[in-house]
Amino acid sequence: MSTDEQETQPETALSDADEAQQRIAELTAQIEQARIEYYEHDAPTMADAEYDALERELRALEEANPHLAAADSPTATVGGAVAAGFDPVPHIERMMSLDNAFSLEEVDLWAHRTAEGLGGSSDVRYLTELKIDGLAISLVYEDGDLVRGVTRGDGRVGEDVTANVRTIDSIPERLDTDEPPALLEVRGEIFYPTSEFEDLNEQRREAGLAEFANPRNTAAGSLRQKDVAVTASRALAVYVHGIGAHEGMTLTSQSHVYETLEGWGLPTSPHTRVLDSLAAVREYIAHHGGQRHDVEHEIDGIVIKIDSFAQQRALGSTARAPRWAIAFKFPPEEVTTKLLDIQVNVGRTGRVTPFGVMEPVKVAGSTVQMATLHNQFEVERKDVLIGDTIVLRKAGDVIPEILGPVETLRDGSERAFEMPRECPACGTPIGPAKEGDKDWRCPNTRDCPSQVTGRIEHAASRGAFDIESLGEESAIALTDPDKRRPEALAALRAGRCVYLPIREAADSELPSFVVLKNGREVEGADGVPLLRITEEDDPLLPALQTPVVTTGANLFDLTAEDLREIFVWQPERRDGEVTGDWRIQPVFWSRPLFKHYKREGAWKLNRPSATLKNTETLAEELEKAKSAELWRVLVALSIRHVGPTAARSLAVAYGAMDAIREADLAQLTETDGVAGIIAESVREWFTVDWHHELVDGWAASGVRMVDEVDEGFVKTLEGLTVVVTGGLEGFTRDGAKEAIIARGGKSSGSVSKKTDFVVVGENAGSKEDKARDLGLRILDEAGFVALLEDGPEAVAEPTGDGDEAADEGTTP
Template sequence: MLGHNGAVSTVNAKNAQQATDANGQSLNPEEPSEALRERYAQLSDRVREARAAYYVHDQPTISDAEYDALYRELEEFEALHPELKTNDSPTQEVGGEVGAAFSPVTHLEKMYSLEDVFSTDELVAWLERAQQQVEQLPGAPEVAWLSEVKIDGLAVNLLYRDGVLVRAATRGDGTTGEDITHNVATIKTIPQRLRGEGFPEEVEIRGEVFISSQDFRALNEAMVEEGRAPFANPRNAAAGSLRQKDPEVTARRPLSMFVHGIGYARGFELTTQSAAYDVLKDWGLPVSPYSRVLRSVPEVLEFIAEFGDKRHSLLHEIDGIVVKVDDRRTQFRLGYTSRVPRWAVAYKYPPEEVNTTLLDILVNVGRTGRVTPFGLMEPVRVAGSTVEMATLHNQDVVKAKGVLIGDTVVLRKAGDVIPEIVGPVVALRDGSEREFVMPTECPSCGTPLRPAKEGDVDIRCPNAETCPSQLKERVNHAAGRGAFDIEALGEEAAKALTQPVPLDAPDGTDLSVPPLRNEAGLFDLTPEDLRNVQVWRDTRRTVTDPDTGEKVQRVTQQLVPYFWTKPTKAKPSVPSKTTEMMFAQLHEARNTDLWRVLVALSIRHVGPTAARSLAVAFRSMDAIRAADQETLAGTDGVGPVIAQAVREFFEEPWRRNVVEQWTRAGVRMEEELDESTPRTLEGVTVVVTGSLEGYSRDSAKEAILSRGGKASGSVSKKTDFVVAGENAGSKLDKAESLGVPVLDESGFVQLLEQGPGAFGDVTAGADENEGE
């Protein structure tokens, strides 16, 4: 949520003394100049414009991260030049302005914003400072911290008289908000009358209105289908819905609310904030399930890390954690500044959403021929890395998101998750944007594109055997960790093997023929076959600038050997160390497990789980090849879809040739039964979550499968055991809610050795088949 309604961020005075503006100019000359005054006015105006776009018009023009940086720059400016700060500065306001579309209403008690901190160091400093202030209060209790997720929604104030909802208003500027009573009345989770008794005659209840992540996706798809611009994020979808002039439109929007505080309530006293939540729940009001009372700063930091890991699996979007002093009397004694309470703080997670320009939409052809659009963007840093590409899945997704080439788009990247284009910033369109048109021919080989079967959303290149893009992806896949595990054969090497730079030898010999025309020849390659493979590489060299005479670096492209070293006067060209490693690993891969060979063949839908099931059931490639579709489908973990894909694979002559050529090259096509490993987990489904000291994710899965068990990736009622290591997340929560037995690492070892009998009759039965 944008600056938590313009919340105040912590400013380091030492850093402020050394502050510079966006152009690198010092912000603290001896006397404010006209240029500084102008700069201050520009900064203030930019913050006001961004705030109005976000809160009043529900069409944000910059990302939350950009707003926070801009707001902090303004704070630092004012810290250095307090004589320039005006009473109407954005830093002196609690929140957004009051729009003209709805009647203004005055809150019975002011709605404050929260102080924002952006690092755990800042948070720890705030908590320690607050704790010291509490300890100085006579008779103050030991500090307990009520910690809860910071909902990315719209702050709303509900007024109940004699238990009946009589008014609902936005936060506005903290003192005056907009009357949205008729629209809030359409939200099913907000009671029109409080339940029970004992509530004050007049009480203000504060909370956040939001749209769940799942409902937001469905809402945006429906908006695009109707030819309307999609919302940029769930918060603005909620705000836009609440500001509809027609309550019937609001009623059709999937709005929800969680309440988190009590404002005006004469004569009503509670000991703790957490107790207030229990009371609100008893009155029939919806309270967030994501809160916890903690007793120490380390526990607060653990809470932040926990919800940082699972923030995208929650019901709604969050952008941080709010930490409050739980004791209500202590809150009152600590009091408020003019803008924020001294007893609460908002920690904001590092930005996972930024704005950037969508330069183009291109397509990629994958190993199964699927043609996938992806966005090419102006490079931007988000979630710790620089991103310039993001998948768009298929043409229907492009349409559903409503993005146009040239748009400013909202880009999200959560940790190691693949970057996602959330949607366009419609307010910034200038008419130069254009629609994406899906190609009708394969960009790699020119073959007309078509769906694999009628009704498919995805379109594919049917030229599976010789399409260069598909071949490159299949070779890269075959060398992957889940297949032959040839570390020295990565994506660049796969491209060099299948798509080398066209080149003619001095004697006129055509050297442009790639070493691999399909993957059948992978194990027949020799170092000599790769001698002439060349690729373009960026090279840096220092030159003298003709204008300045200074030494500068220039980047140029140069053709260089990929698999062999570049010859010199002292040394001839020889296979590189990486190439030698690649051939050594290819030799070792000939003796790999049968299931890995099945994965390496790129049979559609056949991933590691189905491949293991086929290898265990049939023991050899010949037996799998000879089996009919019904027999294949009857194999545990396979089913009719995978069975059909396997039969279709072996019906293709060129695919059969791959298997036969690998067999002639010495690749083992039979499963060796390891009699030394007991089958202790036959029919048992195990889910491993978190990190274990003695097992990697792959080795834990291998240990389960080699004993006849099923290693599932999700928890259900049919899961038999969940093994929880360090930092176990939502899977552990779900296991506990379903009553699935949970084991630690020592229990996992016992399960592997002795089977489920070691824990009594607790198994729930085999899990349902899962797609790959």
């Protein structure tokens, strides 16, 4: 079996049901976290191929154990959530995802299934188009006028980004037609053109700013700016590729839609083709696979759709994706480069991960110089040596993968990697947490700077407190401000220098450096004088800083004054290029502004330092985060395996942090949606003293630890199992589940003989068919509301001779 096949081959189902349940919980937590990082934080940490492999393994396990498939499993849902800074807007018609094919054989199987679904018809035309690596958007036009722009979100509810969308030149404010439809939802993909992306990074280099990782993340981050002026300054573009809800239109095919939209002034892709055979589809895939970097945007595959709307309707959809379309994913690309070193990184859970440092190389449209190696066993398995020429694979992702060495190019100078015995961040001895673990961990969970930084950044992520102004760099400044100090001192030893900003004197009238007459004064930008340090033992070199945040217990007590003296070490740039020198830079306060008076031959303070706008925003967002729902607090605590799904289940079942803290293992295990491994992780987390200090610290700061409960809830569903399938107008997916659990019922993701009620919404799919085959009670949304309010008696089967109408809200 080839390496590619090994990566995408799903693992066989585990034979033991308990092991399967635990593995499903692990996979769900990993996928949910990856979705948060990709869709919500626009900063993925997992390669596409790795994500796809996890999702395929989860799907295989669920197919082998259907009773363990949750209604909100990642295999049945669309990734993404609404950030706190944007208004949630429900889509008029649900935005769905696409199923993936990773080989031409899988495309053939899909085509065979669609032909069977069409009664064996061979009269099928395929609309093929490039799969843009961007951000899905829905544009709503009413009577021809653009009224709303909404991100995909979870497919049912997205973020209102109307003001930002209006800044994109290619999106018309009004459709170019005298007879516009009364309503039209247009679906498309916003992207950052690759040529514009290179120009943007060049501008950032010249300004001494960090470069953006790739066009996809840049597009998503640019559209989600709360300052519309920032979005307007970015060269965003869009191609539309379909419609949702519409009124006053008669359309026969996907290609007809494209022709119509293009005629109305909406931008459509010039690369779309309608093909009459699978052979032609294969040729289209091969052509663009060989020229994937020659188009105006990044692509990661080809989308294939049945063109005819009549045939699309006949095929229908599953819970998350249409059966009439599939996305062929290009195999990852491979290049070679030199492996300069293997270093390790410590994550928020203490996991120590080796990664390769390489000579920069361009692959999949972006320059790469670091790649993960997962663990020391993986380094050994791949037989990678420092100094090797290596094969690197990347498919448009942020995190590439080292496949192995080119052994024939070895010259004997290569050396083996040795896993450090101490944590590089705190010096604590590291090793496996338990016998048999492949991953090594730093056990200093309380004080290890890298772990603290990771936890603070995670707590601020969109899946937790959603504190936008507290990203990676701010988290480093709060928890480990001297993180890059060793690199700067190494530069000093190599003959470089470090620039220090001049601080205000105690009387705030004169800069303190005026007493220095040794020629070290250097005028910086904007009239900010600097000191040039050229020796590692220079007495003016700042002492080590004491982090203002350690465990994180005081995060919500921080004041602007607490942040005044924090600075970080940054590489110095000139004309966009790294010079080898370093700079010490304040983070949360501005540098004082000085003016040089030639007559007096001195610098004088012109404007004292002040809090930056981002610092004020941070204070506001920290205050706002105190009122977050309990499930967000649970996610923010970084309890292993507790992602949003498990956190919601715990919050609904217990309602308060103290109740979760006091629950024993048996009680936690019996909680719906919390498998054994999650229950054990929660119980173990609360046995650690400093974890209690963290929770108590947040509570003392005003973080809400109890969800508001509607005292009117009656346990109307005690002992009943309810399955909700398809979309409901009055309930989100999580809302329906929480409503069932709050009333004493069990929300299940699979239909079986033990199911009491099946609630059917839009695009219900196979679960409705199975419910009918088993003769189960089926309710529509009105019946579901009646069931919640008054229990099963409210939707009892009608009595009589059968001539009476069925009870309102039920489907006979």
